[in-house]
Amino acid sequence: MNKVLIIAEHDGSRLNPATNKCVRCAHDLGESDITVVVFAAEPAAIAAEAAKIDRVQTVLTVAHSAHAPLLSANVAPQVAAMASPYTHIFGPSTTFGKDLMPRVAALLDAAQVSDIMAVESARCFKRPIYAGNAIVTVEVEPGAPVIATVRTASFEAAATTESSAAIESISPEVTLPQHTRFVSMSAARSDRPDLQTANRVVSGGRALGSAENFQILYSLADKLGAAVGASRAAVDAGYAANDMQVGQTGKIIAPELYLAFGISGAIQHLTGIKDARTIVAINKDAEAPIFEVADYGLVGDLFQIVPELETLLSAN
Amino acid sequence: MKRILVPIKRVVDYNVRIRVKPDGTGVVTDGVKMSINPFDEIALEEALRIKEQGHAEEVVAVTIGGNDCQQQLRTALAMGADRALHVLCDEVIEPLVAAKILLKLIEKEAPILAILGKQAIDDDCNQTGQMLAALWDRPQATFASKVEIAGESVRVTREVDAGLETLEIDLPAVITTDLRLNEPRYVKLPDIMKAKKKPLDVIDPVSLGVTVTQRIKATHYAPPAARSKGVMVKDTAELVTALRSKGLV
Known part of the structure; x- marks a missing residue:
């Protein structure tokens, strides 16, 4: 039987849904004993959330003031110290997981599978390469632990249940390094849904023309309860913040509805949205490549x- | 000497349209334009700027791979690297092996920084920098969008999902670069001529004591599943009707 350890991602108080997706990926491994570990200054509430995820048997908590916020330099040696019983160690393919998991893998002298998009067997996975232009099937050598990041856009969130897994507190015997210090976090906080997990996303490209013009998308997004994204061109032009970028070098997302305004559809952008359930493209150029992937296309002036x-959405 | 090590990887050029071989054994690379991985070019540019600001004295570019990789090392030298190291190796190099080789070079070169691209645009692994930092037992600051050296430490602003995080890490350290850190300089013709005279040492990985092993085997390559082309609507009203009928708005 597989023994799977999943590193919980959170913001200090709430569990990030990326963790549920890692659990869902672990379900596909076959018969597995799934453990989620929460590193936090105050892990109780986060652990209680994790304990409700379907098929999670155990939640381990590691409470330490050094884990607010989480730094890979502190978390990685602790994960490595507790790794020996596990056949698989998963983290999400978010900036948190991408930063952490290779540091864990190297400490365990193990290779890593990045961005699992499908599970073929307990040691065999599909993952995207070349910005999603090719999909490779990879097999991890026998005997070694499978260290991996899970491409969150490829998996539904695991269901939550009424029953709760056992929660245990542990403290791995590791001296934490002093060489890495958190200074600050600047987040463009808003009341809108989080781009990575939103059901609906309204996104704009270079055709918006200015940061001021982007306001019309915020207004529409608020009507729809949607998050707002942007193409790399719009971000590079300064119309939208860096953390709004959707695409290969930005966020890979899988909303139910993606509305693309004035986005031509460069391959790097399409990589970020190809798991969206429904793509709507609005562009004044009828030849724009985005129309090749859109479920609904409309040629016209976005303004x-x-x-x-x-107006139409407000009516009834 | 205050030195910065910049590992670079030869990859299929950013603008090439990737095609998977019909037999599923890989992607087509024959006769395809090859370049320095764009994130590595940003890493090299950052190293050169740090040197120009007087915080470092020497920039060393390094690559691991076959003979053809020397083209990319020459480009790095033309951009401004002072010398280059070529670990000559024709096997598949996984990130963990690359990190082990780089660690051996670090033990010889004793740099204050190793600056790497956050990922290579071929395998998209995003692992080598973090693995190197772990093996070296030094701090890492990945996905950097701003780097400021301040004495014995460096302040790095990182592009993370929630926004911009700033870390302070002690030197020596590993930094990996994100897209918006800088815009790499263009190489001028006289620099290409000068680069031919700069030192480029070839190193046998066996002499470094690193065994090249492959722990993850690629068994099959396939093109991604294509999205089917949808329908064009004539106006906003028709679009809203369509979305309503699907329960999407």
Whole structure:
């Protein structure tokens, strides 16, 4: 039987849904004993959330003031110290997991599978390469632990249950390094849903023309309860913040509805949205590549269409 | 000497349209334009700027791979690297092996920084920098969008999912670069001529005591599942009707 350890991602108080997706990926491994570990200054509430995820048997908590916020330099040696019983160690393919998991793998002298998008067997996985332009099937050598990141856009979140897994507190015997210090975090906080996990996303490209013009998308997004994203071109032009970038070098997302305004559809952008359930493209260029992947396409001027959409959506 | 090590990887150029071989054994690389991995080019640019600001005295570019990789090392030298190291090796190099080789070079070169691209645009692993930091037992600051050297430490702003995080890490350290850290300089013709005279040492990985093993085997390559082309609607009203009928709005 597989013994799977999943490193919980959280913001200090709430569990990040990326963790549920790692659990869902672990379900596909076959018969498995799944443990989630929460490193935090105050892990209780986060652990209680993790304990409700379907098929999680155990939640381990490691309470330490050094884990607010989480730093890979502190977390990695602790994960390595507790790794020996596990056949698989998973983290999400978010900036948190991407930063942490290779540091864990190297400490265990193990290779890592990045961005699992499908599980073929307990040691065999599919993952995207070349910005998603090819999918490779990889097999991890026998005997070694499988250290991996899970591409969150490829998996549904595991269900939550009424029953709760056992929660145990542990303290791995590790001297934490002093060489890495947190200074600050600047987040463009908003009341809108988180781009990575939103069901609906409204996104704009270079055609918006300015940061001021981007406001019309915020207004539409608020009507829809949607998050707002942007193409790399729009971010590079300064119309939108870096953390709004959707695409290969930004966020890979899988919303139910993706509305792309004035985005031409460079391959790097399409990589970030190809798991969206429904893609709607609005562009004045009828030849824009985005129309090749859109479920619904509309050729026209976004500055006319966005207000029209808002009005029509307000009516009943 | 205050030295910065910049590992670079030869990859299929950013602009090449990737095609999977019909027999599923890999992607087509014959006759395809090859370049320095764009994130590594940003890493080299950052190292050169740190040197120009007087915080370092020497920038050493290093690559691991076959003979053809020397083209990319020459480009790195033309950009401004002072010398280059070529670990000559024709096998598949996994990130963990690359990190072990780089660690051996670090033990010889004793740099204050190793700056790497956050990922290579071929295998998209995003592992080598973090693995190197772990093996070296030094701090890491990944996905950097701003780097400021301050004495014995460095302040790095990182592009993370929630926004921008700033860390302070002690030197020596590993930094991996994100896209917006800088814009790499263009190489001028006289620099290409000068680069030909700069030192480029070839190193046998066996002499470093690193065994090249492959722990993850690629068994099959396939093109991604294509999305089917949808329908074009004529106006906003038709679009809203369509989305409503699907329960999407």
